[in-house]
Amino acid sequence: MDIRIRGARTNNLKAVDVDIPRGRLVVFAGVSGSGKSSLVFDTIAAEAGHQLNETFPPFTRNRLPKWSRPEVEEIKGLSPVVVIDQRRLGGNARSTVGTITDAWTYLRLLFSRIGTPHVGESNHFSFNDPAGMCPTCSGLGEVVVSAVERFLDLDRSLAEGAILLPGFGNGGYWYAQYADIGSFTADTPLREWTPQEREALLYGGAAAAALGVRPPADYEGIVARFERIYLHTSDNLSDRKQEAIARFTRSQSCPDCHGDRLNEASRGVTVLGHTIGELSRMEVTELADLVGRVTEPAVAPVRAALLDRLGAMVTMGLGYLHLGRATTTLSGGESQRIKTVKHLGSSLVEMLYVFDEPTVGLHPHDVQSMITLLRQLRDQGNTVLVVEHDPAVMAVADQIVEIGPDAGAGGGELVFQGRFEDLKAARTATALALAAQAPAKAAPRAATGVITVAGATRNNLKDLTVDFPAQVLTVLTGVAGSGKSSLAAELVAQQGAVVIDQRALSTNRRSTPITYTGIATPIRKLFAQASGLPAGHFSANSAGACPDCNGLGVIYTDLAFMDGQETVCQTCQGRRFTPEVLTHRVNGLSIADVDDLTIHDALDLLPDAAIRRGLGHLDRVGLGYLRLGQPLTTLSGGECQRVKIAKELRDSAEPTLYVMDEPTTGLHLRDIATLLRILDQLVEQGHTAVVIEHNVQVIRHADWVIDLGPGPGKHGGQVLYEGPVAGLKDTATADAIG
Incomplete structure (x- = not known):
């Protein structure tokens, strides 16, 4: 039985009739805004989700995800649906790669059974359980401390507002506690004070006692008073207090657990000579090799389940991550692949899996790993529907469904259904785009100067110093996890830039x-x-x-x-x-x-x-x-990013550095040519564009390429090549662009 759809009219769909084979890998193609997402997500997935929710009692339904019923005359042959989209995992400070994939559950079970010395059950290795969490940081691995270097403006006197904390300036509530006690000169800039006087102002204690004019016996230094008012209080914090905390504090590694999150007893337990904290910082590939050396028969099922989770991550090209990595730091593409880990080990069959551009964030070298995953889900007896623009995924699909012929009101029709070989012979927008391959730029633009990033060591970067040419288009390339985003973040931190990323627009239901x-x-x-x-x-x-x-x-x-x-x-x-x-x-x-x-x-x-x-x-x-x-809440990720670019085109005046994170996300092959014209316009207006990108068309169009690698994680973080794209060779990126 096929998935039978008749008269689908959701959004711009024009009474679409289509039969989609079950138990197959089906790719949905079409230009951006053509209606493919309206068919796959807003019609098929929405109806499947709604019908499943209807089987629960009303009280339970009210707590389940809400599905809007699609506008469709008939839809049959559905299964329970699992939607795996590009939304970042997010989560809170306690959510890590290990917890979100359940790998941490198996790892702590392993330590509770064969770890030495034995300290208790598996909850003793959970940083979210009082039995295991570090009491100093409550299992967060970090503590909030005063950013004392931000408290004072040394070029001002007390009377001129040298104490920058709220309420401590001249006329503030706490001002008299420092300026009027006779121990400090209120009219002298703090830079002219002795180090001892500044120490006394901040901390009191012995430094204050040694002053020529001692402060009152109940004197309290600025740091102690700030922490008492803002940090050591159980009251609900006002917006004003929260702003002060954000401005005058910073997070640093917990002084007791040093980021391991666990209490002293749990931190000391070892398996194969390693603590659980050390294992949480290992790359998944390395961790899998170590876990494979566990031989105790009593924990064989736990070992097998953990290796399954770790192996799935390696298969998806995420072997460079570590289990302690916070989920809030993952990209959209990494988040999407992480979400699939649980489903690989699922015993459920005849499910309906729906993917939204699963190759987002993947270097062409890594796409095969995602293809392997999609085939594995299909071969387990499931139906896999994929909205995708990547030709490599189209080539392995059992069937391709193209919606078009154009975008918006010009789309919403079924223009092709069949195999990839037949698509290449058609005259659809996708077929024409597949046939058009732009060559590498023969005459790249000349730079007008350089923008330097010096001594970059963020994440896996190996103390890099890199010159970005000014007023040209530079593309950062390299396999996933090679350090592209880290280098771009250093560029923004050191030089300042307008960042155009994949985050959703700040909108509400009235935003248009x-x-x-x-x-x-x-x-x-x-x-x-x-x-x-x-x-x-x-x-x-x-x-x-x-x-x-x-x-x-x-x-x-x-x-x-x-x-x-x-x-x-x-x-x-x-x-x-x-x-x-x-x-x-x-x-x-x-x-x-x-x-x-x-x-x-x-x-x-x-x-x-x-x-x-x-x-x-x-x-x-x-x-x-x-x-x-x-x-605007209905726009795709690629459409949102182009809206942001349009805003910059409208507002930009002075020469500006723009850093863009995969601007081809959500774009059809045909639409990438439009994006390249926009990037050219920015450069021609005197701006500098730096783009993190895997798309071959964009790389070939670059004036300058900086290729990172050679591998992910600790195997990357090096510059393999920097120069015109025509000179790129002997790297994974060079192989991809041909």
Whole structure:
């Protein structure tokens, strides 16, 4: 039985009918915004998730992930769905690679059974359990300490506000405790004080007692007073206090456990001569070799389960990570691969696995590892659906489904279904892009200077000093984990830069291209001039809003322990405005019609220079298909990144250093050419662009390449090559670009 879909109309889908084979690896292709995600995630996965949730009682459903039912006439043949997307794992300070993959659970069980000396059950090796956590740092491995070097401005006197802490400046609550006690000169810059006087001001104690004019017996140094007020309190912290803590403290390794997170007894236990803290800092590949040497029969099942977890990580190209790595530091691509570890060991079959661009963050050299994973899930008896642009993944798919032919209103149709060999002979956007291979740049642009990163030792970097050429396009390349992101982070830290990464836009349900570009005001002015009404009447958040839905267009009904219900407002029929407001038009359009315009159409139909300036850059980055009223929360990662780039194109003035993290994420092969034109525009305006990228088209287009490696983790962190792309050879990147 196939997955049978009839009349799918979610988002831009145009009554799509398609049968998708079960038990196969199926790749969904198409240009960015064509509707492939609408079919896979918003239709298939959403309906599968919703139907599974319906099997639970209402109380339980209210605590499960919410799935919006798709607009589809018929859908059959679904299985329970597992969605593995690109969202970063996030988590809190207690979430690590070991805990998220359950590898830490097996490792601490191993230590509790065969570790010497024996200290107790496995919870004694859990830093999240009072039985095992270090009492000093509560299992976090770090403590918050005063950043004393930030407390004082030595070029000011006390009267001029030399104490930078809130409430300690002249006129502040604590000022008199230091300036008026007769022990310190209030009008002399602190730089002219003796070291002993500054020590007494900060810490009191013996230094204060040795002053010529001793302070009062109850004198309290600035550091002690700050820590008492801000750090040693159980009260709920106000925003003001939280800001002060963020500004005047820093985290450092716990002085007792030195980052191991465990108490003294647990830290001393060894297996094969290593403590559990030492194992948590080993690369997964190295750890797997060590665990393989455990021979005690009593722990054979634990050893096997742990090796399965570690082996899965190695298979996915994550062998360079270590179990103590915080999940908050993982990239989107690393997060996606980490999420799959549990599923490899699952005994469940006939599941529906849905992947969102699983090769994101992977060097072409590493893509084969992800392909192996996808095939393994399929061969276990599951259906694997993959939204992907990488030709290597398309080539191994059992079937390819392409949605198109274009983006937005120009997409939403089934344009191809079949094998990869047949796709190459078709005339679809994907087929044409596969046939077009751009050569390496023959005449790279000349730099106008250099931007230097000196002595970089972040993570695995081997004390690197690197010159980035100014006002050209530089691409950082290398296998996953080779140190690209670390070098880019050092560049930002040492030189300052505008960072355009893969994080979602800061938006809410009312955020649209209209609000984000700031064109709401000129649009309202246009309608105000045409109607004679105040501009506020044309705002869905103000006087013109429908009174029943408050301008949202929908009514939300809270059903207590059952799923809430969101329905179209019956008063305005989802149009958001009052009937009076909707009678006024500009070029035949009501204010509600403007929401349905694409950016490209709005540039022609809305006669205002401010509107053209606001929308022009979004059109230039290939987002002309977006509707003006489309919530930005519905944009893909690649679309969000292009929105950010468009904003920089609009706002940039002075020559600026831009650092971009895989800007091709979510982009179809055809759309990458548009991205390259945008990068060229930035450089031609006098800016410097540094891009972390694996895409072959982008690498070939670079003026300058810095290739890191040779391997991941401790095997990387070295510069293998820096220069024009034509000179790149004898590295994994050179092999990939051909």
